Amino acid sequence: MPSQPDQIIIFDTTLRDGEQCPGATLNVDEKLAIARQLARLGVDVIEAGFAYASPGDFEAVQRIAKAVGTEDGPIICSLARAISADIKAAAEALKPAAHARIHTFISTSDIHLEYQLKKTRSEVLAIAEEMVAYAKSFVTDVEFSPMDAARSDPGFLYQVLERAIAVGATTINIPDTVGYLTPSEFGDMIRGIKENVPNVDQAIISVHGHNDLGLAVACFLEAVKNGARQLECTINGIGERAGNAALEELVMALHVRRQYFNPFLGRPVESDTPLTRINTQEIYKTSRLVSNLTGMLVQPNKAIVGANAFAHESGIHQDGMLKNKHTYEIMDAQSIGLTSNQIILGKHSGRNAFRTRLKELGFELGDNELNKAFIRFKDLADKKKEVTDWDLESIANDEVQQVPELFRLEMVQVSCGDRAYPTATIRLRNPQGEELTDAATGTGPVDAVYKAINRVVNVPNQLIEFSVQSVTAGIDAIGEVTIRLKYGDRIFSGHAGNTDIIVASAQAYVNALNRLYAALQSASSEQMAEEIVETR
Ligand SMILES: CC(=O)SCCNC(=O)CCNC(=O)[C@H](O)C(C)(C)COP(=O)(O)OP(=O)(O)OC[C@H]1O[C@@H](n2cnc3c(N)ncnc32)[C@H](O)[C@@H]1OP(=O)(O)O
Numbered sequence: 001m002p003s004q005p006d007q008i009i010i011f012d013t014t015l016r017d018g019e020q021c022p023g024a025t026l027n028v029d030e031k032l033a034i035a036r037q038l039a040r041l042g043v044d045v046i047e048a049g050f051a052y053a054s055p056g057d058f059e060a061v062q063r064i065a066k067a068v069g070t071e072d073g074p075i076i077c078s079l080a081r082a083i084s085a086d087i088k089a090a091a092e093a094l095k096p097a098a099h100a101r102i103h104t105f106i107s108t109s110d111i112h113l114e115y116q117l118k119k120t121r122s123e124v125l126a127i128a129e130e131m132v133a134y135a136k137s138f139v140t141d142v143e144f145s146p147m148d149a150a151r152s153d154p155g156f157l158y159q160v161l162e163r164a165i166a167v168g169a170t171t172i173n174i175p176d177t178v179g180y181l182t183p184s185e186f187g188d189m190i191r192g193i194k195e196n197v198p199n200v201d202q203a204i205i206s207v208h209g210h211n212d213l214g215l216a217v218a219c220f221l222e223a224v225k226n227g228a229r230q231l232e233c234t235i236n237g238i239g240e241r242a243g244n245a246a247l248e249e250l251v252m253a254l255h256v257r258r259q260y261f262n263p264f265l266g267r268p269v270e271s272d273t274p275l276t277r278i279n280t281q282e283i284y285k286t287s288r289l290v291s292n293l294t295g296m297l298v299q300p301n302k303a304i305v306g307a308n309a310f311a312h313e314s315g316i317h318q319d320g321m322l323k324n325k326h327t328y329e330i331m332d333a334q335s336i337g338l339t340s341n342q343i344i345l346g347k348h349s350g351r352n353a354f355r356t357r358l359k360e361l362g363f364e365l366g367d368n369e370l371n372k373a374f375i376r377f378k379d380l381a382d383k384k385k386e387v388t389d390w391d392l393e394s395i396a397n398d399e400v401q402q403v404p405e406l407f408r409l410e411m412v413q414v415s416c417g418d419r420a421y422p423t424a425t426i427r428l429r430n431p432q433g434e435e436l437t438d439a440a441t442g443t444g445p446v447d448a449v450y451k452a453i454n455r456v457v458n459v460p461n462q463l464i465e466f467s468v469q470s471v472t473a474g475i476d477a478i479g480e481v482t483i484r485l486k487y488g489d490r491i492f493s494g495h496a497g498n499t500d501i502i503v504a505s506a507q508a509y510v511n512a513l514n515r516l517y518a519a520l521q522s523a524s525s526e527q528m529a530e531e532i533v534e535t536r
């Protein structure tokens with residue numbers, strides 16, 4: 001727990017509310033693995049589950065309490081309805097924890113009272129009081145939540161909170177259970193509680209919220225400005241329905257904008273002391289672990305942990321980034337545990353990013369070569385979603401090596417089907433300008449084409465990779481073929497795109513052979529020279 005009253009307590013509920021998201025069920029070992037990582041991340045409280053809900057959840061809370069709830073570890077918490085059996089189960093499961101918290105809750109909104117609980121306000125008030133006191137008989141650290149607080153009558157809410165604190169609640173958690181409030185309304189609610197609950201200073205104000213309108217994080221930041229000191233959140237924002245406030249977003253907002261938040265926590269504006277105890281460099285690792293174990297994928301454009309969060313695709317941004325990364329980044333990728341930001345080369349990229357990536361790949365092109373390569377790159381980027389390093393190497397190789405078009409594919413024709421031998425006829429022009437025509441059969445049309453080409457370009461090689469990828473959608477999609485040939489310990493790639501994948505395959509092969517042939521021609525060693533095979 002933060003030793004300073006001006007720090008924010010991070011209460012992680014990935015293993016409780018997070019696990020409530022459809023399909024995210026975790027087994028006990030998986031929960032334990034996540035809990036250990038949450039401890040490394042530095043969360044103050046881990047809500048390990050709902051002990052009464054199932055034997056599996058009871059065991060998970062118990063094992064986490066034992067393994068992670070050590071003297072210098074986080075507080076381990078279990079949820080419990082305002083029902084004695086729930087509270088007893090929570091207390092039992094939490095026994096091994098050095099620091100245990102029971103989190104009990106009951107609804108306070110009229111709609112929940114009337115339809116769900118079928119109880120009057122005075123009955124709920126009495127239950128809340130009785131059950132908080134009961135929880136307090138097991139542990140000193142008791143959290144109380146008035147469920148659906150955001151839609152509750154404020155006067156009744158204040159009354160329930162006052163009673164809960166009076167009988168021992170050390171944290172009062174204010175949930176917007178259905179994610180209904182706007183940020184300023186949430187802030188007003190917290191201020192109202194501070195101003196109208198007489199004994200409020202005896203407890204920490206916590207907030208819990210959902211993303212039904214995508215506002216959970218924004219609401220929490222307003223709550224902090226108005227006195228909330230504990231934030232309940234989940235990794236990757238997973239949770240019931242649209243999920244909870246995302247831990248990584250809250251923590252990084254408080255970290256990056258700490259000067260903005262300092263005065264609300266009673267600190268000097270310029271203070272650089274972190275607002276949370278989170279080790280931000282563990283954020284990315286934790287996100288990956290939770291995503292892998294729950295099977296809940298992280299959308300690429302998700303703030304902080306999405307694949308694109310530190311990736312830059314457009315030329316103007318890339319140019320700025322390369323000159324000074326703060327032109328387009330408000331935080332370092334390293335601060336969340338990534339090794340670096342990413343420059344993605346695509347059709348929006350400019351020369352600076354292109355030149356820089358080529359340099360990283362070991363190519364130093366002169367201005368003229370770079371311009372020619374850049375035109376080819378743009379042409380390719382128009383057809384391809386992402387230009388890979390292999391594509392760049394092949395473009396740069398062409399420019400660096402000035403590969404002449406030694407063999408030129410002039411025609412390819414195939415006949416195939418389930419009643420025919422795949423047969424290919426090809427016509428090439430060799431470096432001397434002679435026309436070479438041949439035909440071959442193969443196991444399939446591409447094999448037949450390659451065998452026919454081999455008959456006229458007699459360069460020994462081993463085909464080590466052949467891949468076809470569609471660049472655009474639909475039946476008329478451009479098929480891109482990438483192949484790699486091995487000769488000795490050297491690799492030569494060829495790449496071509498065409499709406500006819502047989503033609504693309506033939507062209508890619510000829511491109512790779514041209515590179516190989518050129519390399520052989522320029523080889524100085526006698527052995528290699530001997531291997532230059534005559535063309536027919
Ligand atoms: C907003 C939240 O995230 S709250 C937490 C939600 N999480 C979960 O519900 C996951 C775990 N839940 C479960 O495993 C089950 O619902 C259990 C074991 C807790 C209860 O199962 P059941 O006894 O079969 O009850 P069921 O789920 O059908 O209905 C809930 C009952 O709890 C009552 N209840 C709901 N919340 C509370 C509360 N905070 N305090 C007291 N009673 C409550 C409901 O009124 C209902 O009572 P009823 O059966 O008398 O009408």
Ligand SMILES: CC(C)C(=O)C(=O)O
Pocket residue numbers: 017079105145147148173175176177178208
């Ligand atoms: C139990 C409470 C805090 C809850 O999960 C909610 O209201 O969303």
